[in-house]
Each structure stands twice: as structure tokens, then as C-alpha cells.
Amino acid sequence: MKTLYTAEAVVTGEGRDGHARSSDGVLDVDLAVPTEMGGSGGATNPEQLFAAGYAACFHSALRTIARREKTELGESTITAQVGIGPIENRGFGLAVKLVIDMPGTERAEAERLVEAAHQVCPYSNATRGNVDVVLEVA
Numbered sequence: 001m002k003t004l005y006t007a008e009a010v011v012t013g014e015g016r017d018g019h020a021r022s023s024d025g026v027l028d029v030d031l032a033v034p035t036e037m038g039g040s041g042g043a044t045n046p047e048q049l050f051a052a053g054y055a056a057c058f059h060s061a062l063r064t065i066a067r068r069e070k071t072e073l074g075e076s077t078i079t080a081q082v083g084i085g086p087i088e089n090r091g092f093g094l095a096v097k098l099v100i101d102m103p104g105t106e107r108a109e110a111e112r113l114v115e116a117a118h119q120v121c122p123y124s125n126a127t128r129g130n131v132d133v134v135l136e137v138a
Helices: 046-068 107-120 122-127
Strands: 009-014 017-022 028-030 077-087 091-101 132-137
Touching: 046 077, 046 091, 046 107, 046 122, 107 122, 107 132
Parallel strands: 091 132
Antiparallel strands: 009 017, 017 028, 077 091
């Protein structure tokens, strides 16, 4: 793979209860364990950051496929839900659900575009075989 861009971030503090900053300073956020996991909440967490990244990446992949095929998507949205939970005898794992909303696009066409985007999205390629990803066309 020829690398086109490398993101870099440093986390300090206690990991999930710490601070993350990108090398260019654009990302500069406190981190906190969610209250649902026994933490204090009140700041972002790795799952939220992953959800935002996956949704943005998938949306770009979807729009790229649509442009190539000269299909108008209109005001499409991607909602990413990232869950975390224990895996028996192996620590913790993630599960992802992407809800894709493409108003005005026929369902069969929407499903075809979503599947094509899932094949080229870098996040989809990185998670394939490692993370359960559910694609739901709204």
C-alpha cells in the first residue's frame, strides 16, 4: 500500500481517562470513560471517535461510488453506532451498526450503493473479519 496520509495522535493521562491531541493540534480533546462503563462521563471516548471516523469515511466512500455512477444522493446521512463489550476469554471487542439514509433513492439502488461503498471504505476494509458490522438502509 502506498500511504497517502498518516494521522498521528498522542494520548496522555490514564488512557480512557486522559487527553488526546493530534500532531497538528486540530484534534484536542479530553477523554472519559462513559458512565455506562462505570466512568465519570462528561468527555468523549474512543468509541465516539471511532463512530465519527467510520461514519465520515463510509459517507465519503458512498458519495464516491455514487459520483462514479452519476447517481445523485441528495441529503444522505450515515449514523454509526459503535458498541463495546466483553469477548469471552479475550478482553473486549467492538460491534458496529451503520444506518444509511438516502431519501429519494429507491431501496434496491440504495442497498447496491451501500454494498459497493462497504467494499471500498477503508474502515470497512480494516474491520472486515474482525468486527461485526451491520449495514442498515433506512
